[in-house]
Amino acid sequence: MTVSLDTYMKEKKAWIDRVLPRYLNAAPIPEKLKSSMSYSLMAGGKRIRPILLFATLHALGTDEEKGLCTAAGLEMIHSYSLIHDDLPAMDDDDLRRGKPTNHKVFGEATAILAGDGLLTLAFQVVASDRLLSGEVKSRIIERLSNAAGPEGMVGGQQEDLEAEEQALTIDKLMSVHRRKTGRLIRFPVEAGALIGEAAREQYQCLTAYADHLGLAFQIGDDILDITGSEAELGKTVGSDLTNHKNTYVSLLTLDGARKELSRHVDRAIAYLGSTGLKTGLLEEIAAYLLHRTH
């Protein structure tokens, strides 16, 4: 059966959107803190990371429900990272997905705590998953914390802060992005491979796919910052340029960045070919990055 990507993405986004509030509502959390956590968690993200996890399970013929708690935790971590990233001491952003950022609505102190709360709740949700064994949950938490923590995303954010004052080489830019955004794109594919018990070679091909996908995703973001419309992106266009940020576009030109995007998408898809799995959806997700408008 071929499932069209568009239908699949809508269906899975609706699923995770329906499930996420349950984790917040089940817990006795002070009202304002809960509102602040929910505001960012339910702010209309595309849920691309959960969808990657579900599509990997689909490729392995594993029940997607087995990935639900992990997907929920991952999305909480993604949300927390955006809240803290937007803080005055960090990127100092007022808008996110067309809405005021968390600290603009709830104040800085509650925004810091909402981020801390989402990060911590993420691990609670994975650890209390009833469908996975303790062994699998421990391995997932080990990888998720590694991907999100000081060796991964948090480390990448620090490198990004430090890079603001310098011109980077393309290699250094890629290494910052591998940490800052790449690890959290790789993780859902890794987790799916783990939960779906992929063979060793399949695991290697799937994670290689995810690594190229992560870079393609970031290059696409840089391109959209130049070519996208504010209405579609929900944020100021061209801000990377005015902030003199190191981006693929500033280092490679727009045309060069497009070629690099296309190259990573091709390589990602090539890796899927060797898995012998039902990777149609994963291929379509990679191809979708070539043409997305937000």
Next chain:
Amino acid sequence: MTVSLDTYMKEKKAWIDRVLPRYLNAAPIPEKLKSSMSYSLMAGGKRIRPILLFATLHALGTDEEKGLCTAAGLEMIHSYSLIHDDLPAMDDDDLRRGKPTNHKVFGEATAILAGDGLLTLAFQVVASDRLLSGEVKSRIIERLSNAAGPEGMVGGQQEDLEAEEQALTIDKLMSVHRRKTGRLIRFPVEAGALIGEAAREQYQCLTAYADHLGLAFQIGDDILDITGSEAELGKTVGSDLTNHKNTYVSLLTLDGARKELSRHVDRAIAYLGSTGLKTGLLEEIAAYLLHRTH
């Protein structure tokens, strides 16, 4: 064999102080971020939470090494909470344990990331523990995240923020403290009981002990804010009073707070009597709270 508490505390503090840097040094973390994380993690804390975990394992006759990763993770979470608590948007403190606070040394952005990094690394350290089964690790992570997260410590910090503008009743103050500081005092005893496979009744007595200990600990802190010396505390004395904070002393008077402290210590110790375990050290820890000077 009776081990004196003083020797035991020194020995265990030295052990955890020796082990903690290894987790940081083993990981490829950007230099400034690692320094910032290490600055607060190694700032000379008393390690009371790890010591509680080891003493609980000692009571159960379990090898204390089995608690080492959990103790390390717990101390990382305690450190992260202090970094974020001291931020300008939160308590805006310049001094902690007699030294400039993290954001004063490394800047606000890196301090936020160092806190995020320690919180995330904590779960990685527990999840990759080689001495515990996946099942036990998952249960420990479930409890640790629950104790530290929006239902526990982070929720308590939010309640504390909101309480700044109001006069609290003693019951409300206790409920804020149970979350904000109590849950992370209870956790090491809970984790020890879990790792040491305490029987159901033992588990209940040990955690009841820990709940009273947590309240005694907070009452003691409030008393020290009035009676302690700045040199011993490493922070400004009387700051609760000048900040019009709700404390046990402001609600109960100094004498009333001392009586309440003594009552909780007595009740904590009484619970230990019913466990049938070697609880000498745990008793001494409770008694120590009556007389500590910092």
